[in-house]
Amino acid sequence: MSIRVENISKRFGNFVALDNISLDLPEGQLTALLGPSGSGKTTLLRIIAGLEAPDSGKIEFYGKDQTHQHVSERGVGFVFQHYALFKHMTVFENVAYGLTVKPRNERPSKAEIHKRVMSLLELVQLDWTAHRYPNQLSGGQRQRIALARALAVEPKVLLLDEPFGALDAKVRAELRRWLRKLHDEIHVTSVFVTHDQEEALEVSDRIVVMNHGSVEQEGTPDEVYEHPATPFVYGFLGSVNLFHGRFEQQQIVVGGDAIPHQDELLNHGSDVYAFARPNELTIVTDPTASHGIAAKVTQVLAYGLNPRVELESIADGSSVQHFQVSLPAHDIKALALETGQQVRLVPSRLKVFERTEASATGDEAK
Amino acid sequence: MSNTAKAKSVIPGFNITMGFSLLYLTFIFLIPVGGLLLYTSLMSWDEFWRAVSHPQVVASYKLSFGASFIGASINLVFGFLAAWVLVRYQFPGKRLIDALIDLPFALPTAVAGIALVTLYASTGWVGQYFELFDIRIAYTQIGVVIALTYIGLPFVVRTVQPVLEDFESELEEASAALGASRLTTIRKVILPALLPALLTGFALAFARALGEYGSVVFISGNLPYATEITPLLIVAKAEQYDYNGAAAIGTVMLFAAFILLLVINFLQWWSSRRFSH
Numbered sequence: 086m087s088i089r090v091e092n093i094s095k096r097f098g099n100f101v102a103l104d105n106i107s108l109d110l111p112e113g114q115l116t117a118l119l120g121p122s123g124s125g126k127t128t129l130l131r132i133i134a135g136l137e138a139p140d141s142g143k144i145e146f147y148g149k150d151q152t153h154q155h156v157s158e159r160g161v162g163f164v165f166q167h168y169a170l171f172k173h174m175t176v177f178e179n180v181a182y183g184l185t186v187k188p189r190n191e192r193p194s195k196a197e198i199h200k201r202v203m204s205l206l207e208l209v210q211l212d213w214t215a216h217r218y219p220n221q222l223s224g225g226q227r228q229r230i231a232l233a234r235a236l237a238v239e240p241k242v243l244l245l246d247e248p249f250g251a252l253d254a255k256v257r258a259e260l261r262r263w264l265r266k267l268h269d270e271i272h273v274t275s276v277f278v279t280h281d282q283e284e285a286l287e288v289s290d291r292i293v294v295m296n297h298g299s300v301e302q303e304g305t306p307d308e309v310y311e312h313p314a315t316p317f318v319y320g321f322l323g324s325v326n327l328f329h330g331r332f333e334q335q336q337i338v339v340g341g342d343a344i345p346h347q348d349e350l351l352n353h354g355s356d357v358y359a360f361a362r363p364n365e366l367t368i369v370t371d372p373t374a375s376h377g378i379a380a381k382v383t384q385v386l387a388y389g390l391n392p393r394v395e396l397e398s399i400a401d402g403s404s405v406q407h408f409q410v411s412l413p414a415h416d417i418k419a420l421a422l423e424t425g426q427q428v429r430l431v432p433s434r435l436k437v438f439e440r441t442e443a444s445a446t447g448d449e450a451k
Numbered sequence: 452m453s454n455t456a457k458a459k460s461v462i463p464g465f466n467i468t469m470g471f472s473l474l475y476l477t478f479i480f481l482i483p484v485g486g487l488l489l490y491t492s493l494m495s496w497d498e499f500w501r502a503v504s505h506p507q508v509v510a511s512y513k514l515s516f517g518a519s520f521i522g523a524s525i526n527l528v529f530g531f532l533a534a535w536v537l538v539r540y541q542f543p544g545k546r547l548i549d550a551l552i553d554l555p556f557a558l559p560t561a562v563a564g565i566a567l568v569t570l571y572a573s574t575g576w577v578g579q580y581f582e583l584f585d586i587r588i589a590y591t592q593i594g595v596v597i598a599l600t601y602i603g604l605p606f607v608v609r610t611v612q613p614v615l616e617d618f619e620s621e622l623e624e625a626s627a628a629l630g631a632s633r634l635t636t637i638r639k640v641i642l643p644a645l646l647p648a649l650l651t652g653f654a655l656a657f658a659r660a661l662g663e664y665g666s667v668v669f670i671s672g673n674l675p676y677a678t679e680i681t682p683l684l685i686v687a688k689a690e691q692y693d694y695n696g697a698a699a700i701g702t703v704m705l706f707a708a709f710i711l712l713l714v715i716n717f718l719q720w721w722s723s724r725r726f727s728h
Contacts, residue, residue: 134628136624136627136628155627156624156627156628157627157628157629157630157631157632158630160630161628162628163624163625163628165621165624165625167619167621169619169621169622169624169625170625171622171625171626171639171640172644173643173644182626182629182631182639183629183630183631186626186629186630186631186632186635186639187630231625234625234629235628235629237629238629238630
């Protein structure tokens, strides 16, 4: 294991930022720390880097304790959300910085520095910007320069704090693919922080989902998406429809309606959260059908990249619930739905969690 | 220029604001300075030269410019330090200290001068300990430097403070993560970003010290050839109805100060161009 996080805790005043976190991050992989703001992901990254000190616990790189090492001695590459390029230096000087500040006896020769910087600039495809200043570059270009600068010192681990957070959607998508490709070429153990589940699923080899200073789940993107361990993870990794109900006689009772559901592990009579992704619901237009959840159509969007039907629960005194069903556009048209029409929602797949004190936080994920 | 004046803006009014600015500058600045030059121009070249090159006057230039320069330099270092402490750290009494920084602006300079002389006289609270080492502060050039340092302190602090507040600490973190030592980070990352502000603060403190009169006259003792500052000589000449002599020295001060400020402003312009890419 190249990065080991052992029982790390950190408080800011009364706020518990990290609550006894332990993680093993495999060598050569790109790991995403995913979570909402305030989940502690950035704090954890900064503690790994040595920019922040933990209250207790241990950080190891390749078996060597780093907990009390100064950031400048850990050999990390750190990429900041807002680039943090040195404005008064050219792109070349920025990338060369880590090499030029080395003690004289370790510093490479001028020619060697020049060669390394230029090859890094070629790697990030920006060798033509060497003599420009950072403010003459676009956001995406600046972040690539920041990455080249971090790589110049040949870091043992590369840490990226919301690296695409300040960029617009198109550049973001481009840079994501580019980072994935770059990582496949250089294989440096990397950790990046993001609050964007799509980004985490698309780019990383491993995802660590965090919430309230704890790890909710870790695994490959596929594991985390297909087999979420907690309601929070389910809710955080994409759009979701939530039904509050009770498990009774192989069905889930939601208000006056019921959905059939087989589950050996659920206790009879327990309160449950039942989740279905928008593409796991079908619409039955006959409102008198015997099963499915009654709902009212509020909006039909049979166009665009994500054709869908928006619905809400039929109010029975409690608050109105919102639902979303994704269907191919021609299917939506074939249903001939009208706003206000009553239908029933039948899930093709359902993920059910028993409602406990701990899982109550799943509500926030919605 | 004509572009900015004619460009459409949500708050029009170039003509009226420019007009008022010029009028204001005329009354407040141009007429008094013009008067000074007019007085000087009434003298013959010989008279002027004799007035401004008298050894006593030359000694006062050396003291005024030298002590102001030393005072501003001291403020450059300690003002930067004070600004750093006030921006970067939280501690009890921070607001109080922040407010105290401006006191040299508000306190009548005569009060400051008397306070300083009381402290630094050879029998004063501080002066008596220096006396043990045979160092005299009051009535020497050291006293002049102290007074000029005191009145210049707020300038460096107040010009550096806002720039430091805007300085992203991420830049320091980036530098440290790249392996730079603390000193290297200060030298290569922080100082270049603060240089324009530091130069401005220095220029203001220097200019203020050049013109200072009230606080210095008490602590300097005003010994001819030793602790006489130029503003004091001007006042002395004016009191003896030698208005021409006073105006001549004033003119020299004016041009010297103007040239120095011009140089410093140029440095500041250069550094902000160099470092704010």
